[in-house]
Amino acid sequence: MIQIKSEGNAAPLVVVEGVEKVFHRGSEDIHVLKDLHLRVNAGEFLALMGPSGSGKSTLLNLIGGLDRPSQGFVSVGGERVEGLSDRKLAQWRARHIGFVFQLYNLLPVLTAERNVELPLLLTHLSKAERRKHVQTALAMVGLTDRAGHFPRQLSGGEQQRVGIARGIVTDPTLLLCDEPTGDLDRKAGDEVLDLLQALNKEHGKTIIMVTHDPHASARAARTVFLNKGQLTDSPVS
16 A cells, blocks of 8 residues: 655645546456545645556546545545535535646637636626626736637637636635646746746645646645556656
């Protein structure tokens, strides 16, 4: 058993305990994750590295409640995720999880502010309250003046910052970033990493970031490595 612990003595926000994930392809069982144990404290900025196909995105999806483990459990803020019904799981994600994707996943027919507003449509906030949240999120990523622009009118870096604003607009417990700089040049990528660091250090956001780039992982406070379905605290040669 390989167990990667969080730093310090604080109670962990994220607990991954004995997690395995098996995908079935015809008669073949594909073991993607094997007996994983991970602890992440509130306020941490954790980078998760590993080669392509190592299971990084699968683990992120399990933590974010987009998938369920074959064995073991995932807990976020004391809530066991894998046992929730689909309806309660959707409600839980809306309250607690913000996602940032490599390819932005913005709807091209919506402006930046409407894209950012989308997660709030799952809440009971009024239109005026949603607008206030959207304005705050766009201000935090420095895009107040681009609120009325469509994705095609924005640079790649600006689109990713809209994606981050959408991820934080509900003030989530946990921000999950899947290769957030993977489709950007170095300058735009550094701007996104600067923003993630600011969200972590100045606003106390807990962030787990999947990346294959050592330059990106260096911005995190801690890095763990995933290889062949197992975690280690040092890169595999």
